[in-house]
Amino acid sequence: MSAVDWLLAGPRGRRLLLEYALLAEEDSDVDAEDSFRAAALLASYRLDVDQGAGVVMFGPGAEEARRTVVTADDVADRLSRVPLPEVTAGVLRSVLAAAVDHAMYWQPPSGEDILAATASVRGELERIAEHLASSPHAQWWSTGLAAADQWIVEWVDTDRQFRRDPAATPTTAETLRRYGVRTAKEEERAASERPADPAAAFSGEWWSVPPTRSSTRSLFDGTPAELSFVEDGMGWQRAVSRRMRVPGGVRVYEIDGAQAWAQLCREFTVEVTAQKRHDWYSTTGRAGRWVIPDWPRVAEHYDGIHLTVCGYLASAGTAVSLDDDTSSVIAGWAPDETYWLTDVAAAGDGDEAQVWVCDTDGEHPQWAVERPR
Structure with a gap:
């Protein structure tokens, strides 16, 4: 398996890639309503609702958002336009921490994890996986026990x-x-x-x-x-x-x-x-x-x-x-x-x-x- 394959193979790796895309988009000038974040939020919400997760959306604009249908293909399209900035050690720690924090093995996968596993979104996540895998800050991810530093x-x-x-x-x-x-x-x-x-x-x-x-x-x-x-x-x-x-x-x-x-x-x-x-x-x-x-x-x-x-x-x-x-x-x-x-x-x-x-x-x-x- 290549480093890219490792990142795409499991739910935690795909969630890390999704979190990186969300973080990367923050520095872009895309309008909020046209953003990857907005599309991912609405699509994940729908997937949560479909599996009976009991997720509630409230606040200004919530009613319209609940009626809005955003598909995985829509999310993948916006994901393809997210710019990928230089990878830093701090950013990698943040997105890895987020992927770990969202692991919940006593309930069905979250809408975000289901979304990241769809064929169209997973295909676009490959671009991000290649970007992260080439970073020197991610090279230690495949290493064994650091015996002198525990x-x-x-x-x-x-x-x-x-x-x-x-x-x-x-x-x-x-x-x-x-x-x-x-x-x-x-x-x-x-x-x-x-x-x-x-x-x-x-x-x-x-x-x-x-x-x-x-x-x-x-x-x-x-x-x-x-x-x-x-x-x-x-x-x-x-x-x-x-x-x-x-x-x-x-x-x-x-x-x-x-x-x-x-x-x-x-x-x-x-x-x-x-x-x-x-x-x-x-x-x-x-x-x-x-x-x-x-x-x-x-x-x-x-x-x-x-x-x-x-x-x-x-x-x-x-x-x-x-x-x-x-x-x-x-x-x-x-x-x-x-x-x-x-x-x-x-x-x-x-x-x-x-x-x-x-x-x-x-x-x-x-x-x-x-x-x-």
Whole structure:
């Protein structure tokens, strides 16, 4: 797969391209009513309504807008005229953050995601994919674990963070053991108590991440990537980061796309059909058997699992096929995130911790180290 193919293959990659087009058009002199943004908004609204999403449009001009029909071909036509400015590291972070923030795996795809997957719009998004893929600021998206530059982020009250008793924290092995027992019990309970119809209105734990610590590299401005890239974020505005010490020879499995995830699931399989089927049917439209990696068993072979940005953009939120009957979903992960399955990688001491605060006054949230008052 080329970098362009990675960007076009999955819903998160296509959403990133859509977000870039919206951002790029802001600097043009196109009239608002003739803009790509206006067309995309109306077309996405109609797609949301068609699937019963309960989206409401209100305010001046809302009634006329609700009656206006804008097709995917109309959107593609306006998209073809959006100028593509020079790509910057800041813009790429903003559009990647937006694509991650709009990932919701407990409901059907949004109108914007459906729109981006249509043939005509996807065809025009290819021009944007080529533009972004050629940028030097996007080259790290396909790289593996940056072992010398790993940071763990915790969205906790800073007082609790510094007072935490390390002795009270279970080992990673114990955490995984408890998780394995809990997952097996939950599957048994869900099979007996939840409806077998995947379309039934039911929801549970939709994510497929290990229950362990994770880390990411730092971005161009020194901020840990996890501060900006969070699926299902809770609007946190304070965080603490610490460096992760990763020794040489660490065993890391790289997920650079659907095939790598499928292979991991084939080698270390745990059944989660009963507990995942409703959420994953909603987001993928697929009914059938579902599995995830058996993380306690994976830990016997690997210290960490790293998801590349390209792997995330191409595969997150899709039904990753293992065979004709079985699939899985990469859900709850952040791009460039590494989950640690052993204690071989250790967080730095408390005096290395940095407190971050998020400034939400501008159009795009900005993280900065908290300054002493």
